[in-house]
Amino acid sequence: MPRPIRNRKIVNPPKMAGFKPFGMPLCDLEVVKLQFDEYESINLVNYQNLSQEVAAEKMDISRPTFTRVYNRALKKIAKAFVECQAIKIEGGNVEFDKQWYKCKKCFKLIDGLENHVKCENCTSFGDKELVRLVEIK
Numbered sequence: 001m002p003r004p005i006r007n008r009k010i011v012n013p014p015k016m017a018g019f020k021p022f023g024m025p026l027c028d029l030e031v032v033k034l035q036f037d038e039y040e041s042i043n044l045v046n047y048q049n050l051s052q053e054v055a056a057e058k059m060d061i062s063r064p065t066f067t068r069v070y071n072r073a074l075k076k077i078a079k080a081f082v083e084c085q086a087i088k089i090e091g092g093n094v095e096f097d098k099q100w101y102k103c104k105k106c107f108k109l110i111d112g113l114e115n116h117v118k119c120e121n122c123t124s125f126g127d128k129e130l131v132r133l134v135e136i137k
């Protein structure tokens, strides 16, 4: 039996659901799926300038696992960049530090279970308009 994959901790979820290239009709684009853990690895190493060692600790995974996730992220981003593909950020074996919700109207990220009933930004209200980040497809 394969070993179960340990959840990767995500402290900084992305504010956007993905990226699309300029000057290309979206309907013609292929979509690359970047997992939340792959996004977080780029964030920690290339944006926050942490070593892979420290980044691995933050995500609660081993250093070799981190390197695999990170290399996969770079490959996907390079492919999307060169081949004019859109990037969608979703999925992965992840565990968020908080219960993150996203407003479907204004796209604001809202943290915490107690805050998920109402968006303070645009006054969206209720379960249909505020969706848990892990459930967004």
Ligand SMILES: [Zn+2]
Binding pocket: 103, 104, 105, 106, 107, 108, 119, 120, 121, 122, 123, 124
């Ligand atoms: Zn809102």
